[in-house]
Amino acid sequence: MIWSFIAATILVTLLPGPSLLLIVGAAIQRGWRAGAAVSLGVVLADAILLLAVLGGLGALARAEPLALSILKWLGAGYLLYLGGAQLCLAGGGAAADEAGGFRRGVATTLLNPKIIGFLAVYFPQFIRPDQDVWRQMLWLGPLFLATVLAVFLLCAAAAKMLAGVLGGAGGAWLERGCGCCLIACGIYSAIA
Numbered sequence: 001m002i003w004s005f006i007a008a009t010i011l012v013t014l015l016p017g018p019s020l021l022l023i024v025g026a027a028i029q030r031g032w033r034a035g036a037a038v039s040l041g042v043v044l045a046d047a048i049l050l051l052a053v054l055g056g057l058g059a060l061a062r063a064e065p066l067a068l069s070i071l072k073w074l075g076a077g078y079l080l081y082l083g084g085a086q087l088c089l090a091g092g093g094a095a096a097d098e099a100g101g102f103r104r105g106v107a108t109t110l111l112n113p114k115i116i117g118f119l120a121v122y123f124p125q126f127i128r129p130d131q132d133v134w135r136q137m138l139w140l141g142p143l144f145l146a147t148v149l150a151v152f153l154l155c156a157a158a159a160k161m162l163a164g165v166l167g168g169a170g171g172a173w174l175e176r177g178c179g180c181c182l183i184a185c186g187i188y189s190a191i192a
Helices: 002-014 018-030 032-054 057-063 065-089 098-110 113-126 133-191
Strands: none
Touching (some): 002 133, 018 032, 018 133, 032 133, 065 098
């Protein structure tokens, strides 16, 4: 079961989404350290949301759809802002800002209400009902976070290497592509 959990977590983490796009864009623009800082922010926010889901935030979101709707619109607006900023910075070689990247990683993930739903339905698939649920979550939660972090750090390294291979103009196009994808994620979040 553990290996299937790790494999599924790797596959889910590799699906293109706002967090991965933000990490790749930061690594392309400012290097691996910037991508790693965003990765750490995303994983911290994942940990916060996982604790919140375990504490009943999923049930609260179902009971108060207005709160979830407000979170959805804030998240969509933030993704549009991030995509626009990525497009403006493309090819500019901005100075490293790990603290800002960390904050962007936290905010992007915390403002994504879909992650709450994902976490609420993902973990029960790997819980054995005949065993202590809390003990299993104490094992699966950190394993999930460590796996996600490892995948994101590898993606940041791969993005930086790819940008280096493609050179200045190719790296700028990769940055623009990430910016456009973030804008598309924001639009999709707003209308979905």
